Amino acid sequence: xxxxxxxxxxxxxxxxxxxxxxxxxxxxxxxxxxxxxxxxxxxxxxxxxxxxxxxxxxxxxxxxxxxxxxxxxxxxxxxxxxxxxxxxxxxxxxxxxxxxxxxxxxxxxxxxxxxxxxxxxxxxxxxxxxxxxxxxxxxxxxxxxxxxxxxxxxxxxxxxxxxxxxxxxxxxxxxxxxxxxxxxxxxxxxxxxxxxxxxxxxxxxx
Amino acid sequence: xxxxxxxxxxxxxxxxxxxxxxxxxxxxxxxxxxxxxxxxxxxxxxxxxxxxxxxxxxxxxxxxxxxxxxxxxxxxxxxxxxxxxxxxxxxxxxxxxxxxxxxxxxxxxxxxxxxxxxxxxxxxxxxxxxxxxxxxxxxxxxxxxxxxxxxxxxxxxxxxxxxxxxxxxxxxxxxxxxxxxxxxxxxxxxxxxxxxxxxxxxxxxx
DNA sequence: TAGATTGTTAATCGATTAACAATC
DNA sequence: TAGATTGTTAATCGATTAACAATC
Numbered sequence: 001x002x003x004x005x006x007x008x009x010x011x012x013x014x015x016x017x018x019x020x021x022x023x024x025x026x027x028x029x030x031x032x033x034x035x036x037x038x039x040x041x042x043x044x045x046x047x048x049x050x051x052x053x054x055x056x057x058x059x060x061x062x063x064x065x066x067x068x069x070x071x072x073x074x075x076x077x078x079x080x081x082x083x084x085x086x087x088x089x090x091x092x093x094x095x096x097x098x099x100x101x102x103x104x105x106x107x108x109x110x111x112x113x114x115x116x117x118x119x120x121x122x123x124x125x126x127x128x129x130x131x132x133x134x135x136x137x138x139x140x141x142x143x144x145x146x147x148x149x150x151x152x153x154x155x156x157x158x159x160x161x162x163x164x165x166x167x168x169x170x171x172x173x174x175x176x177x178x179x180x181x182x183x184x185x186x187x188x189x190x191x192x193x194x195x196x197x198x199x200x201x202x203x204x205x206x
Numbered sequence: 207x208x209x210x211x212x213x214x215x216x217x218x219x220x221x222x223x224x225x226x227x228x229x230x231x232x233x234x235x236x237x238x239x240x241x242x243x244x245x246x247x248x249x250x251x252x253x254x255x256x257x258x259x260x261x262x263x264x265x266x267x268x269x270x271x272x273x274x275x276x277x278x279x280x281x282x283x284x285x286x287x288x289x290x291x292x293x294x295x296x297x298x299x300x301x302x303x304x305x306x307x308x309x310x311x312x313x314x315x316x317x318x319x320x321x322x323x324x325x326x327x328x329x330x331x332x333x334x335x336x337x338x339x340x341x342x343x344x345x346x347x348x349x350x351x352x353x354x355x356x357x358x359x360x361x362x363x364x365x366x367x368x369x370x371x372x373x374x375x376x377x378x379x380x381x382x383x384x385x386x387x388x389x390x391x392x393x394x395x396x397x398x399x400x401x402x403x404x405x406x407x408x409x410x411x412x
Numbered sequence: 413t414a415g416a417t418t419g420t421t422a423a424t425c426g427a428t429t430a431a432c433a434a435t436c
Numbered sequence: 437t438a439g440a441t442t443g444t445t446a447a448t449c450g451a452t453t454a455a456c457a458a459t460c
Contacts, residue, residue, distance in 0.1 A: 015405035041386050061460040062416045079408040093303035100299045107401045172407035180247050190403035195313045197396035199221035201378035202285040267436040268440045
C-alpha cells in the first residue's frame with residue numbers, strides 16, 4: 001500500500017495547526033475537539049478532521065485529539081523535529097529585524113549566516129551572528145550545507161541572489177522582495193510581500 | 207445585468223499582476239501577452255486571461271495587454287488608486303522596520319500612526335512618525351479615521367490589540383503575530399507569520 | 413448507558429485547463 | 437494575407453462540506 005500524497009493545500013494548513021496546538025499546550029490543554037480547534041484556526045471542523053486523517057489516526061472518539069501527541073506528529077511530518085539553518089541575504093532594516101527575531105529558534109529555524117554587499121555592513125554583529133560579504137555567499141553556504149535561504153534585499157537584487165543561492169545548494173527560498181523569482185524545477189519559493197495582502201484587503205474596502 | 211463577483215482566489219492574484227505590470231512599466235514595456243506574463247508571475251497563460259477577463263476587456267488580439275492601461279484598471283479595482291492610512295501597533299524590531307519600509311508609500315499605503323505600550327518607546331521618532339502610547343490607540347485611530355491596522359506585537363498581546371483596533375473602526379488587519387485572530391464578521395484579517403511558509407517548505411525537504 | 417466526537421463517504425462546490433472561434 | 441493572441445466555453449480536476457455509522 002503506497003503512502004498517500006498529502007495535497008498541497010493541506011500541507012499549507014499543517015503549520016497553522018501546529019502553531020495552534022503549541023499555543024494550546026502552553027496553556028495546559030491536553031485534548032481538543034475538531035469543533036473547538038475550529039474556533040482557534042478558522043477552518044471548519046470537518047476540514048480539520050479530514051486534514052488530520054491524512055497524517056494518522058490520532059483522534060479519540062468522544063474526546064478529541066491529544067494536543068501533545070498530535071503536535072509531535074505534525075513536527076515530524078513538517079520536518080521541524082530538528083533545527084534548520086537558514087542563510088539571510090540583505091541586512092537592511094527588515095533583514096536586521098529578521099536576524100533578531102526570536103520566533104525562528106523556537107519553531108525549528110536558526111539564522112546561521114547573514115550576508116550583505118554593503119562594505120559598511122560587513123563585519124557588523126547581530127547577536128552572535130556576523131554579517132559577511134555577499135561575495136562569499138556561494139562558498140560559505142556550500143561549506144555549511146545550508147538548504148534554506150531568506151532574501152531581504154531590494155527587488156533589483158533578488159533574482160541574482162536567488163540564482164546564487166541555488167548555485168550554493170539552497171533548495172527553499174523565502175522571498176521578502178516584491179518580485180517573482182524564477183528558479184529551477186525542484187527549488188521551492190515562498191513570498192512574503194506585505195503589500196500583496198494589504199491590496200487584497202483594500203479590494204473589499206470602500 | 208448584475209456585475210459579476212470576482213472570486214476570492216482571483217482577488218488574491220490581482221495584486222501580484224499589478225506588481226508585475228509596474229515592474230514591466232518601469233522597464234519600458236508597453237504591451238505584454240498572457241504567455242509572456244505567465245513567465246513573470248508563475249501562473250498559466252489561460253489563468254491570466256481568465257483572471258483579466260473578470261476586470262474588463264483590455265487585451266488586444268494578436269498583441270497582448272497594454273501594460274499601463276491594465277495597471278491603472280487593476281489599481282482602481284484594488285482601490286489603490288488612492289493612499290490608505292495604516293495604524294501600526296508594536297514598534298519592536300519588526301515594527302520599526304515596517305515603519306521605515308519605503309515600499310508601502312509607492313504602492314498605496316502610508317503608516318500614519320504608530321503605537322507601543324512601552325513608555326521607553328513612546329515619543330520616539332521614526333522618520334517623521336512619532337510613536338504614541340497604546341493607551342490612546344482607540345481615540346487616535348478614531349479621530350484620524352484610519353481603516354487599516356498592522357499588528358507587530360508579541361503573540362500574547364495581538365488578540366487584545368485586534369479588539370481595540372476593531373473598536374476604533376479598523377476594518378482590515380495585517381497580523382504579523384504568530385496567532386489566529388478572532389474578529390467580528392466583516393473585519394478582514396491577513397496573516398504574515400514567516401515560520402508558516404518555512405514549515406510548509408520543510409515538509410518537502412529531507 | 414447517554415453523550416460526544418471521530419474518520420470517512422458521497423455530494424457539492426469551485427477552480428483550472430485545454431481548445432478554439434474570432435479577429436487584429 | 438499570415439501569424440499571433442485574446443476571450444470564452446466545456447471538460448477536467450481538485451477541494452470542501454454535510455452527514456452518519458462506529459464507538460469510546
